[in-house]
Amino acid sequence: MIAFDTLATTGRPLVLPGAHDALSARMIEAAGFSAYGVGGSALAAVQLALPDAGLQSFGEYRDAVARIIEGSSLPVMVDGENGFGDAKAVTRTVRSFEKLGASAIAFEDLVLPPRLDRPPAISPREEIQGKLRAALAARRSDGFQIVGRSDAAYAVDLDEAILRAASYEELGVDAVIVPGLADADAYKRLRDAVRIPIVAVIVPGSPWYAPSLDELARTGIEVAIYPAAVLWRVVIAMQEGLAAIRDSGGAPPADFDPRIIGQYLRTADWAQVDSLYA
Numbered sequence: 150m151i152a153f154d155t156l157a158t159t160g161r162p163l164v165l166p167g168a169h170d171a172l173s174a175r176m177i178e179a180a181g182f183s184a185y186g187v188g189g190s191a192l193a194a195v196q197l198a199l200p201d202a203g204l205q206s207f208g209e210y211r212d213a214v215a216r217i218i219e220g221s222s223l224p225v226m227v228d229g230e231n232g233f234g235d236a237k238a239v240t241r242t243v244r245s246f247e248k249l250g251a252s253a254i255a256f257e258d259l260v261l262p263p264r265l266d267r268p269p270a271i272s273p274r275e276e277i278q279g280k281l282r283a284a285l286a287a288r289r290s291d292g293f294q295i296v297g298r299s300d301a302a303y304a305v306d307l308d309e310a311i312l313r314a315a316s317y318e319e320l321g322v323d324a325v326i327v328p329g330l331a332d333a334d335a336y337k338r339l340r341d342a343v344r345i346p347i348v349a350v351i352v353p354g355s356p357w358y359a360p361s362l363d364e365l366a367r368t369g370i371e372v373a374i375y376p377a378a379v380l381w382r383v384v385i386a387m388q389e390g391l392a393a394i395r396d397s398g399g400a401p402p403a404d405f406d407p408r409i410i411g412q413y414l415r416t417a418d419w420a421q422v423d424s425l426y427a
Contacts, residue, residue: 153253153294153324153346153371162349162365167376168382169195170213171220175413177379184224184252186216187378192198195380204260205234207242209350224252225373226296226348229284231261232357236283243287243295253294255326255348256280257300258313269304274313281320294323296348303329303357311419320405324372326350329357336360336368353378 165184168174169191175337177185189210190201196213198206214227227246239256246254258277260270261384271277277299281360284295297317307330314325327339328350335358339347347370353359393399411417 160307160366160384162362162370162373164350165226165372165374166379167191167374168217168221168225169380171216172413173379173383173422174217174221174223178221178223179413182223184226185221186226186376187217187366188228190228191231191377191380199410200265202265203230207238211245211249214246214251218250222311225252226255227251228296230375231256231259232256232284233281236279239283240287243284243293244289247288247290247293251293253296253323254284255296255298256284257298257326259304269300270302271299271301274316277313278316278320281317281322285321296324296326297322298326298328300328300333302327302331307331307335307338313338314339315342316343324348328352330356333360333364333368336365340369345359348374349373351375351378 163184164182165186166177166182167188167260168177168185169187174185174187189205191203192210193199193201193212196209199205210230210233218225229239231247232242243254244246256277258271258274260272264271279295281295288295297314297320298319299310299313301313310327310329314327317325322345324346325343326348330336331338336347336349343415349360349365349370349372350357351373352375353361360368360370362373390399
């Protein structure tokens with residue numbers, strides 16, 4: 150469980166790297182992190198080679214997340230997109246991901262699927278509020294955290310985003326996400342507006358402000374999620390590896406140890422099963 154309500158006592162934000170498959174989730178755990186996140190954008194890219202444009206179905210997404218959860222014992226916060234439909238779909242989404250073993254799920258107010266040839270749009274306030282009420286009613290345990298997300302900061306303006314975040318708190322969600330903030334002052338205004346934990350989405354290199362962990366701590370932000378930081382590095386490494394194969398036969402780096410991947414795949418555990426039972 151990600152106990153969002155206890156994080157304010159730690160003095161440092163909880164850092165959630167984004168996992169895009171079971172191996173990355175296991176490596177996040179081995180690196181010493183205490184939780185991680187799974188986002189729709191990374192899964193669309195890795196599982197389907199598609200942009201984050203509402204092109205993956207609920208079933209494709211659920212099955213991919215299930216495989217990721219099998220790879221790690223850490224708590225995970227899942228991006229619930231817009232719930233994959235109306236309040237009925239949100240209800241099914243909550244029940245499905247809680248049953249899979251997720252610790253938290255976030256629902257957003259973006260209109261999906263988006264039009265890629267124009268700025269993003271957000272759904273009416275009443276629609277996302279209804280979905281969050283449905284999500285809260287659908288969960289079987291209060292330990293399964295429901296997070297309300299508003300993308301209004303960049304789709305409309307900061308005032309609308311803060312108004313929505315405050316309304317989510319009134320509904321009883323466990324935390325809020327407001328991506329697309331422009332500067333440190335916007336984070337401070339959001340912090341002043343809500344008492345529940347805030348999850349900051351950190352995307353360095355994007356038009357969004359990307360505060361450091363020290364800045365988040367000073368502002369009192371409890372969680373920092375890095376949805377694409379691991380995937381970006383994987384893409385660069387794959388480009389370099391493929392170039393090496395094309396240009397020089399693909400000799401591994403001088404310091405490469407083939408036992409490394411076996412460590413993450415837990416090959417020795419499976420060898421022990423053979424030894425004991427086969």
